[in-house]
Amino acid sequence: MLSLCTLLSLLFCLFGLLDAKSSTGNSVLVVLDPAAQSQFSIFFDGLKDSGYELTFRGPKDEAPLLIEDDVASFAHVIVFASDTKNFAKDITPQNLVQLLSLKTNLLIALSPKQTMLSSLAAEFSLILPPPGTPLISHFPERDGPANVIPISVPESPLLTPNTPPVWFSGIPFARGNNPLIVPILNAPEESFAADSDSSTDTLADAAEKGGEGIWAGSQLGVVSGFQALSGARVTWVGGVDLFTDKFANKEISKGVKSGNTQFARDVAAWTFQESLVLRIEDADHHIANTTISKEQYTINDPIVYSAAVSRFNPKEDAWEPYSDIKDVQLEFTMLDPHIRTALPPVAGKPGIYSTQFRAPDRHGVFKFVIDYKRKGWTHLHHSITVAVVPPRHDGYPRFLGAAWPYYAGAISTSVGFFLFSAMWLAGDDCQYSARAQASMPPTLTRRLLSLDFCGSLIADIGPYDRRVDASCGPGNCHPCVSLPLPMAAVPPFLQGPGMTPEVFKCLEVWWASKYKDGYNSSFHDLEQLKVAYGFQMNNLMSCRANNARLSSAIDTLQVESKMLKRRNELLQEDIDQAKRTEQETKDEVVTLRKDKQDLVERLAAIGKKTTGLSKQIDAFRVQAKALAEQAHQRRLDIVATAFGKTSFVEESFVPTRVVFNDPVQIMSALPSELTQSLRVYFLPSPPRSMPLHIPKIAQAGYWFHPPITIPEETPVELVVQAKPHEWLYLGRYLSAPLDGEDMKLSEWIELDTQTKTAYCTAVSRTLKEQYPDEQVSCADIQRQLDSGEYAAPCYSLQCVGYDLALQEAFVKASTSQPSDTDTSKPSQNTLLSVRGAVRSLHAVWRVDTDPGRRHPTSTQKRSHLDDDEASVTKRTRVDGPPCSEDARSR
Secondary structure (H helix, E strand, C coil), X not given: CCCHHHHHHHHHHHHHHCCCCCCCCCEEEEECCHHHHHHHHHHHHHHHHCCCEEEEECCCCCCCCCEECCEECCCEEEECCCCCCCCCCCCCHHHHHHHHHCCCEEEEECCCCCCHHHHHXXXXXXXXXXXXXXXXXXXXXXXXXXXXXXECCCCCCCCCCCCCCEEECCCCEEECCCCCEEEEXXXXXXXXXXXXXXXXXXXXXXXXXXXXXXXXXXCCEEEEEEECCCCCEEEEECCHHXXXXXXXXXXXXXXXXXXXXXXXXXXXXXXXXXXXXXXXXXXXXXXXXXXXXXXXXXXXXXXXXXXXXXXXXXXXXXXXXXXXXXXXXXXXXXXXXXXXXXXXXXXXXXXXEEEEEECCCCXXXXXXXXXXXXXXXXXXXXXXXXXXXXXXXXXXXXXXXXXXXXXXXXHHXXXXXXHHHHHHHCCCCCCCCHHHHXXXXXXXXXXXXXXXXXXXXXXXXXXXXXXXXXXXXXXXXXXXXXXXXXXXXXXXXXXXXXXXXXXXXXXXXXXXXXXXXXXXHHHHHHHHXXXXXXXXXXXXXXXXXXXXXXXXXXXXXXXXXXXXXXXXXXXXXXXXXXXXXXXXXXHHHHHHHHHHHHHHHHHHHHHHHHHHHHHHHHHHHHHHHHXXXXXXXXXXXXXXHHHCCCCCCCCCCCCXXXXXXCHHXXXXXXXXXXXXXXXXXXXXXXXXXXCEECCXXXXXXXXXXXXXXXXXXXXXXXXXXXXXXXXXXXXXXXXXXXXXXXXXXXXXXXXXXXXXXXXXXXXHHHXXXXXXXXCCCHHHHHHHHHCCXXXXXXXXXXXXXXXXXXXXXXXXXXXHCCXXXXXXXXXXXXXXXXXXXXXXXXXXXXXXXXXXXXXXXXXXXXXXCCHHHHCXXXXXXXXXXXXXXXXCCC
């Protein structure tokens, strides 16, 4: 049993925690399944009694949001939904990490199952065991499952002292080397992580492997904190059961209640920044013996730095000075710390830490930095930037004691220089003053004067005699000089008792040898000068030759320079011309672009108009087609009304198509009794003729302006071309003009271009043959037809019989003819009329220049060529293009 003092201390701590508040806020969001909320009533009631405002939310609920408009909605978040795998879309690992950057504290409970929180734990350097391996311990011996373990609470500044052991059920985890991790509660030494159903097998396998692969020992953690650099705190708990009412009310031993309630409250207090929360209120720096803070200091200045540190008191909800930190350090840094010193508390000044140091002998930008990081405590980080500068020009001492040897050396050198200069300028003179001569001894004076005279005599010597000794040879000849010095030449002041002939002779010999040596030396020097002069002359001649070559090169370069200058001028002119051309081209390009833009706009407008016109043309074509169909139907009705629906063949009769190339040959192959009594017309297919409209074989119909005009009341056998080389016998017909039913403009438009051209060509040729004086071109005819000024006349076709014998004769004749269907040669497009022979009649077309003259397109009866005129020739004329020429023969 616990002692009375222990119980009293626990009660005092419990009462002291009442109405405790967080330093960052009191709003708490609890993410928990609503059905499990009643299992944590003791823990949540304790938070409410401490002044926290709890908001509950299901793990899959959409509101309230964790973060709204990039602002955290709550100061603290508790996640007790450890078994939930799917959370709402705003509860994600990314959002939970973002909450830390927004200084929101988190309390997260883990589960043996693999969930989103398991992957998030790895981001905080927590290594979890495999899923489904809770912490198991069989010691101490107790009743209950092996995964419900009593764990002793260690001594820690963030936990209440003498807290009873706590019950734990969950998973352990290994901690990484992250310095921001704060160990709170470790697993017992005899515990291990394994599946409760196979714990014995797991231990046996691990023992065989030397302990490899087993999670065991007190190095595993069950509760760990993490303090981010932003100051926010996260606490990871291996199992949510630690906070339940069941474990809070469960006894450790008989009569001893578990410490879960107090432990959970201490963990929440640390997580929500109630305990171990520090901050730096203010910092100050100044020079010693002053109180004014400066923005820059001079090197070697004595600097005093002070900082005020406070600790949060949750009971008073206030910050109080705190002086119990003994290991705070101050760094004076410029990239690297130049000075690192302790920052001890100041006696008699609560919360004040101060130190004094000398600024380093280095100028630059420095920082006062406090970086205090201790596990469990709030990180203290504070920095102030100042400048350290060298002294001003008047801040240095006048003389330096260490430089006196250099000062002495400079002074002595200067003094010696002045003394030497004075002695040099004030030295002995060549001319002695009279006082100096008077003071000299007479003998010394005469000797000096004799030397002076000898020196002047050398300078004034006249011509000398060169004599050659007997010993001089060709190679050792040297000049000998004799200096005749008569006594009369001696100055009077030297003619004294000392100037004897012997002395004079000695002087003569001495000066002769002296002069001889000087002459030899001079002669040798003269020879050397001659040699040097020869070299110099050679060099001079070479230099002159080089100068001549250089002059020539310079002249050439000057000429080339003038030519280059001229070329540059021409090139500059070309460049200027090119620039002008370029500018003109640019102007033209701008103009062309404008024109292009105008053309594009015009083309767009024309395109719009063309589109509109195309639509109008399409509508016009549809209307024209409808009008043509109406005209066609009306003509058929007129013909049917006029001639009736008489059929000369049975409904099931299908004529046989006749295959041949030349109608003349096929006519010659027919029996003579048929050719003498019948008139046969061969009508080629369009575009070589105008369209033929007959609904069925041996029925009435109509056609437009046939190339051969059939005399009225004259029956003809009509044979039409169905396909190339294939002909079809239609029956015996009478043709007459169909008044008032000329070809409509809509029908003319529906014809193809080749048919129009062939028809206009044939009409033009016919008009030229009948009216040679009138010049009517094919283009004029087509223009008049296209404008609707004229129209092609329409003729009726009345079927008056069908000759089956003629049909059989055609079939027999075609089979007897050689098969020649060579399409490479165009077939003879003929329209033949056979009456014993082939005859052809022409339609008449001319321009109506005379109002009284009848026009060929008139629906009145046309005049036809009589039989006598048509029988002038007995030959067959084969047309080139259809409707252009007719074959006439009788």
